Amino acid sequence: MASEPENKETNPLPTPEAGAPSPLVAALQREHPEWIAEVIEAFSETTIVVPREHIVAACSFLKTSPETRFDFLSDICGADRGPEEDPRFEVNYHLFSTTKHHRLRLKVVLSEEDAHVPTVTGVWRTANWHERETFDLFGVIFDGHPDLRRILLPDDWQGHALRKDFPLRGYEPYSLK
Amino acid sequence: MSSVVNIPPQFEVVDRPLDTQMTISMGPQHPSTHGVLRLELVLDGEMVVKTTPDIGYLHTGMEKLFEYKKYQQGIVITDRMDYLNPLGNNLAYCMAAEKLLGLEIPERAQVIRVLMCELQRIASHLVWLGTHALDIGAMTVFFYCFREREKILNLIEAASGGRLTPSYFRIGGLMMDLPAGFERRCKQFLDAFPGAVDEFHTLLTGNRIFQNRTQGVGRISAEDAIDWGLSGPCLRGSGVNLDIRRANPYCGYENYDFEVPTEPDGDVWARYMVRMREMKESHKISAQALSRLRPGPVKADAPKVVLPDREAMKSHMDALIHHFLIVAEGFDVPAGEVYFPIEASKGELGVYMKSDGGPKPSRVHFRGPSFVNLSALPVMAEGEMVADVVAIIGSLDIVLGEIDR
Numbered sequence: 001m002a003s004e005p006e007n008k009e010t011n012p013l014p015t016p017e018a019g020a021p022s023p024l025v026a027a028l029q030r031e032h033p034e035w036i037a038e039v040i041e042a043f044s045e046t047t048i049v050v051p052r053e054h055i056v057a058a059c060s061f062l063k064t065s066p067e068t069r070f071d072f073l074s075d076i077c078g079a080d081r082g083p084e085e086d087p088r089f090e091v092n093y094h095l096f097s098t099t100k101h102h103r104l105r106l107k108v109v110l111s112e113e114d115a116h117v118p119t120v121t122g123v124w125r126t127a128n129w130h131e132r133e134t135f136d137l138f139g140v141i142f143d144g145h146p147d148l149r150r151i152l153l154p155d156d157w158q159g160h161a162l163r164k165d166f167p168l169r170g171y172e173p174y175s176l177k
Numbered sequence: 178m179s180s181v182v183n184i185p186p187q188f189e190v191v192d193r194p195l196d197t198q199m200t201i202s203m204g205p206q207h208p209s210t211h212g213v214l215r216l217e218l219v220l221d222g223e224m225v226v227k228t229t230p231d232i233g234y235l236h237t238g239m240e241k242l243f244e245y246k247k248y249q250q251g252i253v254i255t256d257r258m259d260y261l262n263p264l265g266n267n268l269a270y271c272m273a274a275e276k277l278l279g280l281e282i283p284e285r286a287q288v289i290r291v292l293m294c295e296l297q298r299i300a301s302h303l304v305w306l307g308t309h310a311l312d313i314g315a316m317t318v319f320f321y322c323f324r325e326r327e328k329i330l331n332l333i334e335a336a337s338g339g340r341l342t343p344s345y346f347r348i349g350g351l352m353m354d355l356p357a358g359f360e361r362r363c364k365q366f367l368d369a370f371p372g373a374v375d376e377f378h379t380l381l382t383g384n385r386i387f388q389n390r391t392q393g394v395g396r397i398s399a400e401d402a403i404d405w406g407l408s409g410p411c412l413r414g415s416g417v418n419l420d421i422r423r424a425n426p427y428c429g430y431e432n433y434d435f436e437v438p439t440e441p442d443g444d445v446w447a448r449y450m451v452r453m454r455e456m457k458e459s460h461k462i463s464a465q466a467l468s469r470l471r472p473g474p475v476k477a478d479a480p481k482v483v484l485p486d487r488e489a490m491k492s493h494m495d496a497l498i499h500h501f502l503i504v505a506e507g508f509d510v511p512a513g514e515v516y517f518p519i520e521a522s523k524g525e526l527g528v529y530m531k532s533d534g535g536p537k538p539s540r541v542h543f544r545g546p547s548f549v550n551l552s553a554l555p556v557m558a559e560g561e562m563v564a565d566v567v568a569i570i571g572s573l574d575i576v577l578g579e580i581d582r
Contacts, residue, residue: 043276043515071403074518075544077529092529094516094544098403098417101424105516126406129552137240152233152581161241162540168238168245 024104027067028058035061047105052117055093055108059123062095062104070095070104073120076130078138083165088112089140093120110140119145137162198226205234209312209567212577214551216566223562228555232548235581243541247507248274248348251541256342258543259579261304264297264333265521267346270541272427273517273528274348277510278482285473286350287429292363292466293336293345294428295459299370300329301522301574302452302459309449309571310381313390318380325373328366335359349483350476360467367464374456382453391445395557395569398443405553408546409524410455411573414448416441421520433462445565445572452574482508507536523547523574545579 025039025046035058038049050058062070074094081088087109095104108117119142120127131142132151139160142148150157154174159166204215213234219227239258243251255266268290275282282290307322330340335356337343345352381387397407402415412419420437422430438454440447476483484503485496502508512534518527524546531540550573558566 042513045515047514073406074525075516075527075529075542077540077542077544079531079540079542092514092516094527094529096518096525098419103425103516103518105514124406125404126549126552129548150233152236154233161238164244166241168241 024068027065045105047107049107052108056118056120059120063123069097069100072096072098073124073126076127076134078134078140080138080164086111089115089138091117091134091140115139116141116143118143121145210570211575214577225558225561225563225566228558230551230554232580235577239582240541243538247536248510248538253344256344257578258582259576260341261301261576262297262522263343264293264345265519265526267344268294269517269519269526269528271346271348273515273530276515276517277513277530277532280349280477280479282350282477283474285471286475288466288469289351289355290346291428292463295463296329296332298459298522299456300326302456305452305574306377312567312571313387318377321376332363332366349479354475363467367460370460390568391449394445394561394565395572396444397557401556406549407553410448410451411550413439414451415443421518421525425518427519433465435462445568448572509534509536521546524550543582547575547579551575551580
């Protein structure tokens with residue numbers, strides 16, 4: 001039943017026998033090794049941890065490079081590792097190629113004091129609402145976003161609801177001001 | 178009363194901006210917004226200059242709730258997201274957890290999952306068709322669609338006990354096997370269904386009013402559709418041949434014979450035609466799945482994850498202990514993160530699930546197709562008439578429960 005965790009390797013240089021998705025990593029590795037902070041191959045999915053300052057360049061490269069062609073941004077979602085962790089926040093970008101049908105996850109990790117990440121709305125316009133949602137629920141600021149407002153919660157909501165230190169039932173009942 | 182007004186024989190309609198703009202709020206209680214969607218429309222006369230969707234009226238913090246519930250308790254939350262396609266939500270959630278656990282699902286359970294999901298897809302498309310036609314002004318279609326949907330809901334009820342919130346799939350298989358006589362009833366429905374689709378075609382497809390209201394309205398090009406992340410019938414309506422069932426097969430979809438309908442035009446009519454053809458394809462897959470049903474287990478062989486049978490609990494001590502532990506304490510899921518996409522009735526439904534090793538997920542995120550498809554509404558609605566916005570919203574097939582979560 002729990003045989004999968006053995007597959008979890010965290011090595012910066014992917015080995016050729018790591019599975020099908022590693023050519024994607026190799027493409028990035030060859031051109032821009034400084035964009036790769038860590039590669040995680042687990043559960044037959046590939047995750048590349050990208051330093052924050054390179055995320056837009058990495059996304060544009062992966063979108064246009066003929067080997068990768070990640071023209072479709074499936075999803076962006078945030079995650080909170082907990083208030084005592086540093087870096088505390090993750091932003092996960094789930095990339096998909098409509099022609100090659102492969103998938104890749106990019107991950108940016110952010111500290112609580114400096115939860116800023118450049119927007120990728122210039123690469124895929126669909127990022128707009130995903131980034132607004134992540135901002136709304138985690139308080140991650142997407143620098144350069146054209147319309148960074150709350151999307152699910154009311155504009156005058158206090159706090160960010162999906163942070164681990166936000167109580168499940170909130171602080172007090174919400175009422176319109 | 179004999180004053181005769183001289184009406185000129187022909188009007189010349191001039192598309193001239195009025196130089197005055199008006200902002201109106203459409204919704205959140207407007208029936209054609211399919212729930213509680215509010216649109217802020219900036220109008221020039223009757224022409225839409227800018228659309229700003231305002232969502233969140235139904236936000237209930239489901240993604241937060243997942244973090245406080247055990248894995249198996251999360252299944253019932255997923256029913257309430259896209260309430261027209263609850264089995265699809267169940268499937269994506271369960272399969273994400275199964276990927277983390279590394280569970281092998283038995284053949285019979287896979288086939289039943291495909292069968293139920295395709296029936297659910299037909300039911301979801303029927304609600305779309307009925308309400309879409311209703312929005313545009315065709316009342317009758319609605320009743321015919323709901324007549325057929327009722328038959329599917331009866332089948333789902335027979336299998337799971339629930340009609341709108343079935344929660345039929347479990348992590349590791351199904352809640353229980355299909356009841357006796359299900360195959361006969363399902364076959365009865367499937368035999369009659371192509372006739373019903375033909376009936377819908379006679380009501381709408383040849384209808385001049387319906388054609389004029391939908392053809393050329395709300396266009397989006399293939400490049401824009403991909404850039405805006407459209408998926409499902411909305412993307413295929415722009416001529417992109419992409420279906421997750423084909424691109425990243427799951428549940429054995431690679432073994433089924435079906436076509437992926439696409440239409441090149443990218444307008445409301447194209448999305449209509451794609452869904453109409455998709456119902457026939459789903460019918461085809463359902464019939465194949467039904468013919469492939471062979472006796473066998475419907476739960477994975479994983480006693481620490483899957484609840485034991487009632488009979489086994491009465492005779493085996495370990496089954497009783499496992500039952501107690503699963504219900505009282507849940508089961509631990511290996512640490513890690515997965516993203517599991519499926520082709521739901523509205524498009525790519527992806528579940529991002531992150532575990533830190535305990536019985537409750539650390540993060541569950543749903544990439545709802547309605548959420549992303551709605552974000553492209555401003556592009557489609559720009560330059561159209563107000564009345565066409567209603568047609569475009571209908572063609573997107575959104576469910577606010579999934580958008581707001």
